Amino acid sequence: MKKFILAIAAITSMTATSAFAEGYVGGAIGQGHTDIDCEGAATCKLSSTGYKIFGGYKFSPNLAAEVTYFDFGKADIADPGLSLNLKTTGIGLGVAFSGNFAPQWSGVARLGIASNRVKAFATLGAASGSDSESSTNAYAGIGIGYEISKGLKLDASLDFSRGKIEGESADLRLFSVGVTYSF
Template sequence: MFNYFPWRGSVASRNYIANQAIRALALIGSYALCTNVFAAEISEPKPHPTWYLTGSIGQQSADIDHARINSRLQQDSGVSVRSITDDHQATSYKLGAGYALMQNLGLEVGYVDLGKQNFTATTKPDGSLTGQRSVQALNFDVIGNYAFKPALHGFARLGLSYAKVNDSFTREGAVLRVSDGGTSNAVNLHAGLGVQYEFSPAWAVRLEAERYLAKNVAESTQPINLISLGLVWRFGVQ
């Protein structure tokens, strides 16, 4: 079964990026832990909120490989592509909850709707192929924080996401052999970097860049990048 939402990049490059992300986030986590232990030795620990909620809106993007679509249509239906139009960016929404294990280390769970990607390929002889993909995911992450200033923090996350991918395809004219699509579910690595500014004891604004991995019905894994802006609300803070 052919993946009509192919992405650019080799397995080696994906593994290299993932390994570098794991190393960087492991260092951040170690630093966060050491910072808290050291602070506890020299002064009494300061109380900090433990539970919080987050909500964000952003835009996701993922590459669609036009050359590969053309190649597969030639192989499967014996047609060549006249043109391809696509919309590989979409508005996304996130909701989450977090728990601060200590001042610089915490856990977060969340849900994200990554929106829809689509493309339309017109062919010669006359025909067309239209594809659409929607992705939703649940994530569980470890969060490491670093305070640049009392109200300004940088943070990194590393964890797992459980992504549900829905693919659908419609064909017309000379396009004959195409899968109707389907649904797939898979667990993959999830990572992100961001900054957070606290404009009151209870509220903060957060800017974040994340990478999700989504596996489709053809068992091909696609990276999806998300940039989002949102709010953080802490429980029990006036």
């Protein structure tokens, strides 16, 4: 983790120009998906509403450092007498590479690390229990933005990561639409 943070600091310090420095914040809501095996279960709902909140600092027109809070939604798996609910959240630190490809249109690619926490709640008849586990995983994302006005963009993005619980891994995905405000 320390090496990754030092690498981000080195890259951004090489490209930093005080004439360009710009901060931004944003939020987006959409569909989260937890890709786990629930073959044979009577009910298997792996997608639900998810969201992200992020902030970043552009050191150049094309490079920024970002911090993101993810909610990848929840997954519900059930059989008669048995149910399992999984909810995954994460905090990510990474870099964003962006560029304009047409007037008012831009694209972004994100890469970083995320501390993802999977919370599980299970019931078996009258008995119930819960568990949670955090793991550090890579995350990546791509997005497209449309500038509505100076400093305000409408965004659509797709973010990916992984989560773990009880030795099992799950692929996580969030497709979201939101806004970004630059200051």
